[in-house]
Amino acid sequence: MPTFTLAGPISAELEIRKSRFIGHAIPVVDRDAAMQALRLLRDAHPGATHVCWALLAGGQSGMSDDGEPSGTAGRPILEVLRHHDLDGVLAAVVRYYGGVKLGAGGLVRAYTDAIASALQHAQRVERIAYGLLTIEIDYADEARVRRWMEQEAVELVDSRYGMSVQLVLRMPATKCDAARGTLRDLTQGRAGFERSDGGADR
Known part of the structure; x- marks a missing residue:
């Protein structure tokens, strides 16, 4: 409700x-x-x-x-x-x-x-509850993932570059699970995830 x-x-x-x-x-x-x-x-x-x-x-x-x-x-x-x-x-x-x-x-x-x-x-x-999704991807997959973020109007909260690329994404909490599946498909299973919940916000 x-x-x-x-x-x-x-x-x-x-x-x-x-x-x-x-x-x-x-x-x-x-x-x-x-x-x-x-x-x-x-x-x-x-x-x-x-x-x-x-x-x-x-x-x-x-x-x-x-x-x-x-x-x-x-x-x-x-x-x-x-x-x-x-x-x-x-x-x-x-x-x-x-x-x-x-x-x-x-x-x-x-x-x-x-x-x-x-x-x-x-x-x-x-009122929509938002969640944060941390994704770890290869450099080769970054452009593809960023294009998806633009299409879905997903907000980038943080990005870190080391051996791999780590992006922290903010989106409605109800979309986090589907986003995981989509990003796995986009990167042919190479994406790794770490979940941290953001507070409820508008």
Whole structure:
């Protein structure tokens, strides 16, 4: 089943009983990128009472209520991401407290609504997992392999020249197995492979 990420960052603001809730949904590659985006968000809103968030990114998930009562912010935000089949997305809600307490149920609704309204008009794009394939070939086979790479729009990540030629190729993970077979045929069985997986990316 395909998963989706966002074409770009998107935000929406709601005012609920004098509190401002600003929902942000930001496409990210992994947890590190999400933490960096979160830092930028906190820097942009130094006066915010809470910055609550949830993350889904290639098997890495996380959430924080950032001082709100436990379970009233991070989890509802995470559920909205899951409901939209999103991955590789940091969802954060910046809250400026307006002096009126919302109660646990009110908070859950407010955080859910803030992120849901940000995602309402978001453009989703299919998220593709990429893999790296390391191939070792003879010098005589290099031109043939490079022609194949051009035709298939395969990205060359690294190349090393020694007794043989070693190329590191990046392509959708689902195509790695077929590529091995094709490259073996192209080189009449001379190609050798070493597999290293890249992270999930768009």
